[in-house]
Amino acid sequence: xxxxxxxxxxxxxxxxxxxxxxxxxxxxxxxxxxxxxxxxxxxxxxxxxxxxxxxxxxxxxxxxxxxxxxxxxxxxxxxxxxxxxxxxxxxxxxxxxxxxxxxxxxxxxxxxxxxxxxxxxxxxxxxxxxxxxxxxxxxxxxxxxxxxxxxxxxxxxxxxxxx
Amino acid sequence: xxxxxxxxxxxxxxxxxxxxxxxxxxxxxxxxxxxxxxxxxxxxxxxxxxxxxxxxxxxxxxxxxxxxxxxxxxxxxxxxxxxxxxxxxxxxxxxxxxxxxxxxxxxxxxxxxxxxxxxxxxxxxxxxxxxxxxxxxxxxxxxxxxxxxxxxxxxxxxxxxxxxxxxxxxxxxxxxxxxxxxxxxxxxxxxxxxxxxxxxxxxxxxxxxxxxxxxxxxxxxxxxxxxxxxxxxxxxxxxxxxxxxxxxxxxxxxxxxxxxxxxxxxxxxxxxxxxxxxxxxxxxxxxxxxxxxxxxxxxxxxxxxxxxxxxxxxxxxxxxxxxxxxxxxxxxxxxxxxxxxxxxxxxxxxxxxxxxxxxxxxxxxxxxxxxxxxxxxxxxxxxxxxxxxxxxxxxxxxxxxxxxxxxxxxxxxxxxxxxxxxxxxxxxxxxxxxxxxxxxxxxxxxxxxxxxxxxxxxxxxxxxxxxxxxxxxx
Numbered sequence: 088x089x090x091x092x093x094x095x096x097x098x099x100x101x102x103x104x105x106x107x108x109x110x111x112x113x114x115x116x117x118x119x120x121x122x123x124x125x126x127x128x129x130x131x132x133x134x135x136x137x138x139x140x141x142x143x144x145x146x147x148x149x150x151x152x153x154x155x156x157x158x159x160x161x162x163x164x165x166x167x168x169x170x171x172x173x174x175x176x177x178x179x180x181x182x183x184x185x186x187x188x189x190x191x192x193x194x195x196x197x198x199x200x201x202x203x204x205x206x207x208x209x210x211x212x213x214x215x216x217x218x219x220x221x222x223x224x225x226x227x228x229x230x231x232x233x234x235x236x237x238x239x240x241x242x243x244x245x246x247x248x249x250x
Numbered sequence: 251x252x253x254x255x256x257x258x259x260x261x262x263x264x265x266x267x268x269x270x271x272x273x274x275x276x277x278x279x280x281x282x283x284x285x286x287x288x289x290x291x292x293x294x295x296x297x298x299x300x301x302x303x304x305x306x307x308x309x310x311x312x313x314x315x316x317x318x319x320x321x322x323x324x325x326x327x328x329x330x331x332x333x334x335x336x337x338x339x340x341x342x343x344x345x346x347x348x349x350x351x352x353x354x355x356x357x358x359x360x361x362x363x364x365x366x367x368x369x370x371x372x373x374x375x376x377x378x379x380x381x382x383x384x385x386x387x388x389x390x391x392x393x394x395x396x397x398x399x400x401x402x403x404x405x406x407x408x409x410x411x412x413x414x415x416x417x418x419x420x421x422x423x424x425x426x427x428x429x430x431x432x433x434x435x436x437x438x439x440x441x442x443x444x445x446x447x448x449x450x451x452x453x454x455x456x457x458x459x460x461x462x463x464x465x466x467x468x469x470x471x472x473x474x475x476x477x478x479x480x481x482x483x484x485x486x487x488x489x490x491x492x493x494x495x496x497x498x499x500x501x502x503x504x505x506x507x508x509x510x511x512x513x514x515x516x517x518x519x520x521x522x523x524x525x526x527x528x529x530x531x532x533x534x535x536x537x538x539x540x541x542x543x544x545x546x547x548x549x550x551x552x553x554x555x556x557x558x559x560x561x562x563x564x565x566x567x568x569x570x571x572x573x574x575x576x577x578x579x580x581x582x583x584x585x586x587x588x589x590x591x592x593x594x595x596x597x598x599x600x601x602x603x604x605x606x607x608x609x610x611x612x613x614x615x616x617x618x619x620x621x622x623x624x625x626x627x628x629x630x631x632x633x634x635x636x637x638x639x640x641x642x643x644x645x646x647x648x649x650x651x652x653x654x655x656x657x658x659x660x661x662x663x664x665x666x667x668x669x670x671x672x673x674x675x676x677x678x679x680x681x682x683x684x685x686x687x688x689x690x691x692x693x694x695x696x697x698x699x700x701x702x703x704x705x706x707x708x709x710x711x712x713x714x715x716x717x718x719x720x721x722x723x724x
Contacts (some may be wrong), residue, residue: 089366089368090366090368090372090382091365091366093382094382094384097382098384129384130384130385130386130387130388130536131384131388132365132366132387132388132389132536134390134391134393134394136424136425136426137425137426137427138425149636153636156596160600160601162601162605162609167380168380168381168382169380169381169382170381170382170384171381171382171383171384171385173385174382174383174384174385205426209421209426210417211421211426211427
């Protein structure tokens with residue numbers, strides 16, 4: 088496994104999430120969890136683009152598939168590796184954002200968090216207006232309403248991911 | 251030269267691949283900036299010229315070519331009636347095509363990727379801690395660097411006209427554009443103009459014919475669906491398949507050529523060592539890269555920037571750095587000791603021969619290095635990126651490909667079958683070659699040595715024999 092893939096595996100471990108890529112939901116959770124970890128200050132070096140389901144990075148997909156295959160083959164070699172203490176703490180700081188047993192609900196929640204952060208970070212929406220953010224998300228066929236966005240904005244602020 | 255098309259006065263540049271490339275006044279101003287002219291001093295094919303002497307074409311020519319293709323795509327889709335763009339959006343798309351590679355590092359992807367380079371000592375183990383450091387910002391990809399240049403360099407801002415407009419253009423090529431789905435899809439469809447240009451340009455420059463594609467037919471066959479999906483009509487299926495095959499063979503024959511790849515790997519490892527040493531003037535992290543490209547130093551951030559570092563390492567570096575630098579400077583490519591190529595169906599998820607070789611090399615290399623008295627860092631244990639016919643292809647089973655959601659589908663080439671209103675991905679079309687081969691990937695696992703000591707021929711011969719023996723007996 089390349090060092091980059093080890094890094095990805097360590098962050099997912101820190102977030103308590105398995106590296107799974109079997110379904111679209113699995114892949115969406117992987118994408119958005121990595122995005123949010125980076126937004127929280129864990130530098131994995133992935134660059135995300137805007138797609139229909141929010142921020143997406145093809146390298147995360149590629150690395151995720153490699154890790155999943157190695158896990159399946161039993162050749163995964165991240166044992167003995169650890170995330171540096173400061174980054175581990177930052178990742179732990181968003182644990183409750185990714186804490187949800189229902190995978191579908193988790194995927195939807197993470198999509199909303201990551202999308203809002205991307206739109207604000209990339210200045211695609213001016214200010215933190217829930218209505219404006221909702222309008223952009225609607226353009227991409229999302230059924231999030233202004234209350235969902237308002238709640239997510241609050242959680243992102245509480246976790247210091249947006250200010 | 252000045253010409254006139256559609257009644258608008260335009261500048262004209264003749265490109266060896268596309269013929270006449272017409273630029274409007276603003277595009278001409280962009281071209282004329284110091285920031286853009288920098289691309290004349292960055293080779294498109296990194297160190298490809300060590301193998302193919304004529305492969306000295308630059309990012310500058312490629313950017314012009316990409317603009318030429320964008321102009322043709324806009325014309326075809328306008329005639330087809332599937333797209334309606336106002337003048338400002340058309341201009342933005344053209345500028346995004348022209349500027350999409352303005353952020354390339356010296357030697358293109360070579361320097362950009364050093365955060366992903368694992369040194370031989372690290373691969374073999376026993377050196378350094380097993381702590382993954384995610385506190386340091388990574389070198390940004392070239393599109394992010396491009397955004398920093400387009401929105402941060404005065405000459406480009408002046409040429410574009412306003413900071414807001416500059417940001418709109420940068421948002422397009424970094425795909426941050428959330429305001430217009432149609433524009434985004436057009437720029438990033440899998441039949442992207444970037445690949446359409448570089449495959450042919452690289453093919454002509456190297457003299458390797460496999461990159462030649464039926465571009466005219468592909469471009470004239472483009473259509474756009476009601477949901478803004480870009481695809482080609484069914485008649486162009488063979489041309490689309492050949493486009494993907496061209497990419498596949500160009501990687502095998504040119505981009506991953508054993509000699510080029512070996513010398514590039516030596517350079518990657520050298521740059522990584524120099525960056526880690528902190529005393530050679532390499533940007534220590536991504537933040538320093540962004541500071542550099544926003545400063546007046548940008549114009550010197552060209553291939554020569556790396557050449558100077560290599561020269562410095564050959565004098566001031568440690569033993570391994572000097573050996574790596576010398577092999578680059580004097581064109582003494584690392585000697586390939588052993589290679590395993592695999593072409594496998596990824597669905598089977600077997601532990602292939604390449605992985606077995608890699609694992610054996612990790613266990614045995616240290617002893618081999620000690621036996622021959624060659625520093626471990628002069629052995630380069632590396633593997634190419636897995637090469638797939640379709641971008642997402644080999645990561646997925648055909649069934650998974652059918653279940654892809656839109657962002658993953660965006661990366662697949664699509665074909666309009668019959669009168670169907672929406673195109674299908676090539677992977678899904680059962681009578682296509684890509685459907686059959688999509689799950690396959692090719693990868694090369696290689697071990698090189700950088701050695702210019704006594705009895706070179708004999709030492710390399712003996713190393714090959716030993717590595718061959720322990721590689722074959724696994």
